[in-house]
Amino acid sequence: MGAFLFYLLKSGCCLVVFYIFFKLLMSRSTFFRFNRITLLVGLLGCTLLPLIELTTTEETFLHTPLYAIHEILQSTESVILNPEQMEDPILIPEKNPEIRSLNWVPVTLAFIYGVGALATLIWLSISTCRLIQLIRTSEKKRFGNYVLVIPQQPTASFSWGKYIVISAVDYSQQSEEILLHETMHLRNHHTLDLLFIQIFLLVHWFNPVVWLLKRELQEIHEFEADNGVINTGVDATKYQLLLVKKAVGTRLYSMANGFNHSKLKKRITMMLKERTNRWARLKLLLAVPVMAGALYVFAQPEVKDDLGLQIVQEALQLKPDNDQDIFKFLKDEGEAFYKKSPENAKLKWRVRERQCHVFNIDVKGRIILDGQEIAKEDLKEIVKKRIVENKRRTKQEKNIEEVQLVGVLYAKDTPQSLLVEVLTILKDAFVEIRTDIAKTSGNNSKEYLDGQFPILITPDEVKEERKLHASSNKENTKSSNIDYHKQLNGIDVKIISNDGKIKIKMTNFSLAELKKSIKEFISSYEGDMDTFTVGLKVDKGCQMEDVTEIKSILRSAHLLKLVYQQM
Structure with a gap:
């Protein structure tokens, strides 16, 4: 759910930018159909644009807040490290109420979003049911390819699907211009536009920009229908007076509302306005850099997974290409650990079975663990999972920290190249675990990592x-x-x-x-x-x-x- 919430955030940002772009550059032009298509395509673009995933090598101040919000919404759990666990952040038990709690931020937001979406769906459903009920209970007449619905009660005329709803009073008086206007709505398939925006509104019910874009789309519908009526030869002045009469006559109370006044004024202004120069459509090309900017802002900073590994390897000062270095390195790591304290020294001769993981390389070159052959390709992941799980389980069940030791028994005739390869794989397993610890703790010093997860690998030839x-x-x-x-x-x-x-x-x-x-x-x-x-x-x-x-x-x-x- 966190990913969906973050998607809504990105899509909402796109909608805000698109609304500002459309309002400033497109809304005043007389390209009604062009504007209508632009608005619909823009809504669709704001839906798809956040789904495009890009990465950037540089993190700017624009990426930081979005990345932080993404981490909060994506996390289903919030981790609280107590003092005992701070020393080993990679081995936090997954189900420990003392150190891990539910992240209520995405849960709360998801609940609020669900309630709002449900309320919007109920509102749309009630509106649709009322519309259907009006059509079913009213008188109906055939009108060309459409159906006239004539309710007896006063009703503002509108169209939906194949139906034109007009009150009995309007039908008996000034029906010609009103019916022509509603017919233009149906010819231009404005119903499909409204269905699309209603679905969009159901998803983005919380975003006021979507409601504003819906109003813009409805106004464009009215402009396009008015333009269609004028183009049929109807007297423009007569038609405009009809609009004013319907506004101040039958809907005097609604006229007091500023929005209706503004809407009527806009319709008349658009009918009187000089046609916009066709080259003005080129302003739409400015959307290209806007889209590019949005993609850049949404791009995730590239995470270099090998950075931590490189840091740890540099801290260890290991030259992995030299065969002799792996033996010297493992010997030096072991001796440094055993000399660190008397308790560590005891592990030379006294070690618990759960701490020790012994691999055997037999005369056939097979790698054996617990009686089962292991492929070299799987060795690293098996070792990582085994030693990390052992340490985590011991910490959870016995509340003690135990180092993990890996032994490699090999025959005298074992090829040197095979032995070096196995030891290198085991060493890399330890290094990757230490890398995770360094990333989690923010401390990549060798002294700290040696204290958290020392590299203890002992090759031993069976004499x-x-x-x-x-x-x-x-x-x-x-x-x-x-x-x-x-x-x-x-x-x-x-x-x-x-x-x-x-x-x-x-x-x-x-x-x-x-x-x-x-x-x-x-x-x-x-x-x-x-x-x-x-x-x-x-x-x-x-x-x-x-x-x-x-x-x-x-x-x-x-x-x-x-x-x-x-x-």
């Missing part, structure tokens, strides 16, 4: 020594300070399928036993390991290097869904 093909002897001789045969107490591991069944459950085990159990499980299962979830419970007294090695074993087996709980 050969971590794969589960090693024998027990190799485990014993591996270059590590960790004892793979030491029993680990206080650590529970569960591997759970999608249907909730526990496939492996281990307590008080050694790392060697864990690797052996997982190896046997993998050899007996032919599906994708990404479909399983690992539950890991750790007592506070356990060594973190043991936990890290357990995670490494699980990650090497592509068991990436980890629910971590420290007791």
Whole structure:
């Protein structure tokens, strides 16, 4: 509805300009039919002109108020950012009565407009019904191609469609000139003009200019009909006296009204006026620059969507064309975040599952997430939607801010070009989210954006020594300070399928036993390991290097869904 209201505003502005143009340049000429066509075409132009959408590269003082009104009318909701939400404007919950309320401006205007349009429709309907009732109850006679309607009560003569309404008194006295006048209305199809202006009036009932244009059109009808009567050979003086007599005789009270006096005076003046020079029609060409000006004012300032992205990229000082830069950039971003605070540092080894989104690039070059292959073309949008929704949901349900981390596991034989392409796509997803935040908040500083949505993307190669093909002897001789045969107490591991069944459950085990159990499980299962979830419970007294090695074993087996709980 907001778009329609804004259209009415633009159309109304066009009507005001057109009325001024017509009144100053056209209304005094004797080109009655030309003026009539001009007025009708002008009304149609004022209807269609606002529908033409143009853009301009420069915003002037003329565009600013219209653009502001457009934003108000288009918005169905008004956003009120409370202090907690001010730090993350992109993640405002859609249904939160504390920060989002209905924008009553377009709603109220739409209601008022609807009531006015309904009232106008009722008024037009009543007028039409009264007209039909008058025709049905009055005496009717054939008059050439038309039908005479002769009511007994005093009625000002008029015509509509194929009917000419004339009172019994006028019909018995001065009927010839009156009937000729009304016949001219019907020959020139003035009824169609009135139907068009009535429909136009129904839409623009609130605009006084439309009512003025309707009056102009009715006056042109009268001028054209009078001119037609004079051209048939009727004595002009006699005809003018008849007009005066009808005005002061049968409608003495209405003569006191200034509008009727002015209308009668205009009709007589037009009959006596010298014909306008035909070259005066060229004044209509002045409408061309007027239309061009209207289109320019209505043009929307061009919004450069890539501007915010460019600003953020410049702030990040990233060179996307250099393969090595993407690895260095991601490493620098991660280290800067982890060094920022002790809380951030903990995320190196302790992260909730809902914060972590791990993608796997298998030996065939497929990108796997949650057991499903993802096309490179869809990767960016999937990542954006996933991490933004995760952060928004956590904020809404738990009222905490959680950073989002993306991991990329890849095999040693993964082509460098594919890895760089995937990392660049993931980086671009983060940058576009930060761009939206910068546009919404008006703050595009890197420090601010790092606080709102840090870029945390960690590529990790699945090392050969971590794969589960090693024998027990190799485990014993591996270059590590960790004892793979030491029993680990206080650590529970569960591997759970999608249907909730526990496939492996281990307590008080050694790392060697864990690797052996997982190896046997993998050899007996032919599906994708990404479909399983690992539950890991750790007592506070356990060594973190043991936990890290357990995670490494699980990650090497592509068991990436980890629910971590420290007791």
